[in-house]
Every structure is written in C-alpha cells, then in structure tokens.
Amino acid sequence: MEAILSAYRERLSRLRDNSNPYSAGIAWVAGEIVPLLEAKIPLIDQGFMHSDLTYDVVSVWDGRFFRLDDHIDRLEASCSRIRLRIPLEKNKLKGILVDMARQSRIPDACVQIVVTRGLKGVRANKLEHLTNLLYILLVPYVWLMEPEAQYHGGRAVVAKTVQRVPPGAMDPTVKNLQWGDFTRGMFEASDRGAEYAFLTDGNQNLTEGPGFNIHLVKDGIIHTPDRGCLHGITRDAVFEIAKANGIEAQAEAVPVEMAYRCDEIFTSTTAGGILPITALDGQPVHEGKVGPITRIIRDAYWTMHRDPVHSLDVFGVESHG
Ligand code: PLP
Numbered sequence: 001m002e003a004i005l006s007a008y009r010e011r012l013s014r015l016r017d018n019s020n021p022y023s024a025g026i027a028w029v030a031g032e033i034v035p036l037l038e039a040k041i042p043l044i045d046q047g048f049m050h051s052d053l054t055y056d057v058v059s060v061w062d063g064r065f066f067r068l069d070d071h072i073d074r075l076e077a078s079c080s081r082i083r084l085r086i087p088l089e090k091n092k093l094k095g096i097l098v099d100m101a102r103q104s105r106i107p108d109a110c111v112q113i114v115v116t117r118g119l120k121g122v123r124a125n126k127l128e129h130l131t132n133l134l135y136i137l138l139v140p141y142v143w144l145m146e147p148e149a150q151y152h153g154g155r156a157v158v159a160k161t162v163q164r165v166p167p168g169a170m171d172p173t174v175k176n177l178q179w180g181d182f183t184r185g186m187f188e189a190s191d192r193g194a195e196y197a198f199l200t201d202g203n204q205n206l207t208e209g210p211g212f213n214i215h216l217v218k219d220g221i222i223h224t225p226d227r228g229c230l231h232g233i234t235r236d237a238v239f240e241i242a243k244a245n246g247i248e249a250q251a252e253a254v255p256v257e258m259a260y261r262c263d264e265i266f267t268s269t270t271a272g273g274i275l276p277i278t279a280l281d282g283q284p285v286h287e288g289k290v291g292p293i294t295r296i297i298r299d300a301y302w303t304m305h306r307d308p309v310h311s312l313d314v315f316g317v318e319s320h321g
Contacts, residue, residue, distance in 0.1 A: 053177065055075070060138075061107075068312050082171075098312075110140075112136070158280070159189070162188065205254060213267060213269070241300040274294065
C-alpha cells in the first residue's frame with residue numbers, strides 16, 4: 001500500500017505543477033470539452049429539477065481506466081430500469097472518456113457520467129418525445145478516506161436518526177443522486193465524532209453508506225448486504241479477490257448486530273478503494289487496527305489496477321471519439 005501511495009503522491013505533485021487548463025478537471029457537455037469550472041447545465045434539465053437521472057463513477061488510476069466496461073454496463077442497466085437511454089453508443093462513449101483523460105493528462109481521476117431525463121419532464125410528455133442528455137466530468141481522484149487515514153482506518157456510526165430510503169421507494173441498484181438520507185447520516189456521524197455513517201433498512205439490517213458498500217468480517221468470512229444497496233463494482237472486485245485468496249464472501253441480509261461482534265469492518269468504493277473502519281459507535285473494531293483480511297483485499301485491489309483484463313491504458317489505445 002505504501003508503494004502504491006508514494007507513487008500516487010509523486011504523480012499528484014507533477015499534476016499540481018502542470019499548466020494544462022484541464023488539470024483541475026475537464027467536462028463534456030453537449031458535444032464540447034471544456035474546463036470543469038466553465039461547464040454549464042440548463043436550469044430546466046430534469047436532472048437538476050427533479051433529480052431525474054442516473055449516473056456512474058469510474059476511476060482512472062495511473063493512466064488506466066479501471067473496470068470501465070463494468071461501469072458502462074451498470075450505467076446502461078440503471079438507465080433501462082428508469083426508462084432512460086444513454087444518448088451515445090458504447091464505443092463512442094468510451095472514445096470520449098479516453099479523449100477526456102488524455103486531454104486532461106490527469107493520471108488518477110474519478111469520472112462521473114450522468115444521464116438525465118433532459119429538458120422536458122415525464123409529466124404530460126410521452127417517453128418517445130423526451131431527449132435524454134449526457135454530461136461527463138473528470139476530476140482528480142477523490143478519496144472518501146484520505147490516504148494517510150487509511151493506515152489507521154476511519155470511524156463509523158450506525159445511523160440512528162435516519163434509515164436508508166426503502167428499495168420500494170428508490171431502487172438503490174440504480175445509482176442516484178437523491179442523497180437526502182445519506183446527507184442526514186453524514187451530519188449524524190459528524191455530530192457523534194465519526195466520519196462515516198452506516199444506514200440500516202429500518203428493519204435491523206445494514207444497507208450501505210454515503211458512497212460505499214459495507215463489509216463485515218466474522219470468523220474469516222466476509223459478509224456484505226445483498227439488498228437495499230448499490231451493487232458496487234468495487235464490491236465485485238472484493239468478491240473476486242476473496243475467491244482468489246480462498247476467503248469466503250457472502251452477499252446476504254446482514255443484521256446490524258453483526259457489526260458489533262465482527263472481527264473487521266471495511267467499506268468499498270470507486271472513490272478510495274477498500275477503506276478500513278476501526279471504530280464503530282465509539283468502540284474499537286479489531287483493537288482499533290486494520291485487520292488482516294482487510295489488508296489482503298486492499299493490497300490485491302490496488303494490484304488489480306494494473307491487470308489488463310480489468311484496466312484500459314488511456315495512452316496506449318486508439319480513441320474512438
Ligand atoms: N453505494 C453507493 C450509494 C455509492 O454511491 C457507491 C459509489 O459511489 C457505492 C455504493 C460503491 O460503488 P462502486 O464500488 O461501484 O463505486
């Protein structure tokens with residue numbers, strides 16, 4: 001992990017010395033590439049008016065997109081569940097993403113791809129008369145837990161003041177920006193001296209947190225909620241790594257009380273990877289230290305970023321854009 005992070009810090013300091021106008025971020029709006037802060041959306045876009053949208057976030061790490069096809073496939077699936085359509089073919093979209101990464105020359109990035117309903121809403125309009133819109137923004141890599149904090153891990157609480165919106169109201173497998181419940185959870189976490197909120201389903205089970213999936217390790221087995229949460233691409237990587245290392249990993253209903261008697265806790269997200277949680281509700285987890293299974297998964301996760309099966313070299317491929 002230290003080698004990964006020190007190489008990252010070097011790339012980051014080179015990026016900071018860079019005078020490229022896109023080095024702070026680049027956006028694609030209506031077919032045009034612009035510096036991030038110059039990007040605009042029409043106020044009447046239903047994505048803004050009613051959060052009528054879906055999105056996905058993929059990372060670029062050391063010049064390589066990580067699991068790009070998986071992210072685009074999930075975006076397509078999200079779109080189809082809420083009757084949206086990505087207004088570009090997959091190869092064209094990939095070409096634009098590669099061009100953006102190349103033009104920005106940001107070696108480590110998070111790339112948000114947003115599909116909105118467009119300028120007309122669903123009320124009084126037929127689906128075939130709606131034109132969905134696409135926005136893409138690429139920014140320097142975002143850490144849900146700062147790299148330095150990853151050595152000792154973060155503090156989480158099980159939120160008491162808010163529960164995750166039920167799947168019957170908002171389908172959590174459709175990545176969405178209706179973060180009202182998460183925002184309340186983050187305020188509660190901060191009020192209780194923690195950084196991360198775990199939301200329950202209101203029925204004694206864990207779901208997920210603001211921007212991450214939750215994993216509990218108990219007696220050598222990884223348990224992660226199978227419902228009420230996004231099917232994270234990082235979580236898929238956790239399953240693959242666990243299997244390759246002979247560690248059992250199960251997606252299932254995960255009762256909240258398991259979090260208080262488990263051996264290790266970590267979260268997973270594109271924005272930071274595998275994040276150890278070493279305190280829950282003010283009590284140490286694994287004596288306040290990063291646990292051995294968390295380390296195995298985390299190290300393998302970063303190694304996976306160089307595997308050509310899972311990554312696409314931004315500077316070594318032909319752009320399709
Ligand atoms: N759950 C939520 C609500 C998220 O927003 C995210 C990612 O942003 C995740 C889970 C983790 O998903 P992934 O691993 O695909 O980034």
